[in-house]
Amino acid sequence: MTTFVDRVELHVAAGNGGHGCASVHREKFKPLGGPDGGNGGRGGDVTLVVDQSVTTLLDYHHHPHRKATNGQPGAGDNRSGKDGQDLVLPVPDGTVVYDKDGNVLADMVGHGTTYVAGEGGRGGLGNAALASARRKAPGFALLGEPGKGGDIVLELKTVADVALVGYPSAGKSSLISVLSAAKPKIADYPFTTLVPNLGVVTAGSTVYTIADVPGLIPGASQGRGLGLEFLRHVERCSVLVHVLDTATLESDRDPLTDLDVIEEELAQYGGLGDRPRVVVLNKIDIPDGQELADMIRPDLEARGYRVFEVSAVAHLGLKELSFALAEVVSKARAAKPKEESTRVVIRPRAVDDEGFTITEEDGVYRVRGEKPERWVRQTDFSNDEAVGYLADRLSRLGVEEKLMKAGARAGDAVAIGPEENAVVFDWEPTVMAGAEMLGRRGEDHRLDAPRPAATRRRDREAQRDDPQREYDEFNPF
Template identity: 80%
Template sequence: MTTFVDRVELHVAAGNGGHGCASVHREKFKPLGGPDGGNGGDGGSVVLTVDAQVTTLLEYHHSPKRKATNGKPGAGGNRTGALGQDLVLFVPDGTVVLDREGNVLADLVGHGTSFVAAQGGRGGLGNAALSSARRKAPGFALLGEPGDARDIVMELKSVADVALVGYPSAGKSSLISVLSAAKPKIADYPFTTLIPNLGVVTAGDTVYTIADVPGLIPGASQGRGLGLEFLRHVERCSVLVHVLDCATLEPGRDPLTDLETIEAELSEYGGLDDRPRLVALNKIDVPDGQDIADLTRASLEERGYRVFEVSAASRKGLRELNFALAQIVGEARAAKPLEESTRIVLRPTAVDDEGFTIIEEDGVFRIRGVKPERWVRQTDFSNDEAVGYLADRLARLGVEDKLWKVGAHEGDTVVIGSDENSVVFDWEPTMAAGAEMLGRRGEDHRMETQRPAVDRRREKQKGRDAAEAEYLAFEALSSGRQASIEGDDEDS
């Protein structure tokens, strides 16, 4: 049963944004309450996060499709839709994220490092948010944007300081078991190590990690054996240790030949020429093992290698090897540049950037740009007011003027978006003006039917107010005349 996976293909899909709501406030004695449609909620994103407790990609091998939740649509009464929940996928330290073409999207190193693999769609605006002084009662709302969906490849590259490389059964697992607290499988037959093993080693004040890479054989860089699957695990290491078997019984093999074979495979794989090398002549405790080590040591030192004679069984030479590795790791860490604090990079828009491009392809005018493509996705084409609103947005952006300049004529085909997700129009130069023909564009036509009744109520109220004012004036005049008559009687 598979227990370790270091490469998976994963399909991730973010949640869609909720649609905005087109609603008119209804209340007794307030027939013209105005628009009160709420915005849709944003869709959830798919986020990859490094977790130090995760060591394999096995979980995603068994379930390679992951999707975040959608945002909820808005509702009347200015109620905003609920946000979709982000889907957080925990991955091992050292995970590299690539697209299907092999381009690196992210290199996740360090606990807590995150990468948004698929961005959730934005929720659409409700008609309350779309209202303005010119558009007091929109009869439409914007649609929510679909979330990103993509196929990614995740590869695990072990984050270790030291890599033990060598033929199968050279004793790498035995070495890592005595140098660290790791407990790899150890047996006297080839390919007992089927997964990279990691161990933590302490040498004085230096603590470093050591990786036991599964055995390499001739042709590993082309896919033979297990080498091609696990050679990536040595890419991050600061130093390589050739573990050479001084007690092999296989014909045609000796430490020098093994070293040349492994070096050829590492060179064929590429990217490891700058790593320092050490040689560990292993199994010197067995009969003839010490003799073979003595015969090959001088040849190895002539080639520039630092040689250590070791035995995992008797632990001879391990202390010297341990401190030599710690010294090289310490020097490599000191040579690395200090990590800079996070900086915000501002990239201002170019002065001549129009926000879109128009390219003619066989008489078809294709419009590409973040804003036009997003606006098209947000438009409900079954609503005339929404189409008019889109036309106005494109006209304000300068799309219609640019179409005139590039030679477009009435009836030409205009495409907005990419081949996979595009909208096709038969261009009408009066499209923006046609939106004005809808009446007072952006107002709910349902409210037009209520205006006569409203006007009648207002006229009745004005009539009542006028009658009341006339009556009060008459009363005041009558009171004045009565007082004048009473005064004349007293004088007489």
């Protein structure tokens, strides 16, 4: 027997970006032909996509570790590394994605809805792309960034138009089996259904889905029986059908009391009060059942229910029921706000803000921000030139200036990144406060005479001509 799985923990890892390449073009009689190191490829994303042909999360239960492929490193002769392949994970309609702490990350409803669970790391720029008017032959390249990932929880909430609720053995699964082509397990012991069954019903020109949930018993809201856990599958259904057993032999039960009990449990669960309800009296093929149905029908109708008498076993009253449900479903659909027919892509919150923060604790200045932290990850700290480039970028973002304003002095410890994973170094200010004094490494405007406007303009233009900045804009995450 396959176990139904409607909640899994999934560990996703996007691909790492490939490293950029530092290489110098070589030709006979032309030993230093300029930088020609290519860029690293992007790591593949891990994305979840709703696929209506997928109905369970079983696959992820068996294989919970999923990784997209890495980007390839760049190579000489301006060859870029290949991008990693995106990993697309199909999930059932109605999958809810949570983080480890139970926060909802995405609620995936509708075929094609996509959620990027892990973004691939960007590739590092090669030294050809890093060359600029000022830095003609960079002897370094940027590192590829690690892909994002982590643990997520997937939970399935069945999406159906109609949900059948009722006591165990009332005949819910039997009804699905005769209204649709679905073949759920049916047996005369309680809790035959341990997981929801889903069937597709065609009534005239209306096609709708119908689901049952494991039987409910009094006290389900306190966890009796299979508990209320499965009622989450009812949450997304627009019509509720009470399946009442007219032929049960238990002394303390009759259809009206059963109905009250189930309604009470639904109320305990909450949030279902606005769903239209229909009552089905099942098992009228049994003479006592038909008699009881006749007796209680007026009562139910007085309560405002539409009542249908059926027999799932003898196939009585089914056509009428399926057409009536089609009508209720159509009304419910019409009342619903129009769903977007376009594909929805949900991306994790964009973190690429312009800013950064500086805090000071015990003499350590901590810099936090998407950009500075990414730049650190891209830096090969064994290469002085690469470290110099990092310093330039930080200073251009205004990190140095802000450090100075925060009171940092030469020699103070500056940490970039979160506590558990920071790069710490002794600060050597390369600039003085004040925008006009902002300069690149290796130049010190403080030594210069007042500069003519043309020079200042040239400097500003050179700052704009930052290959990584263009690359960032081109690859906006």
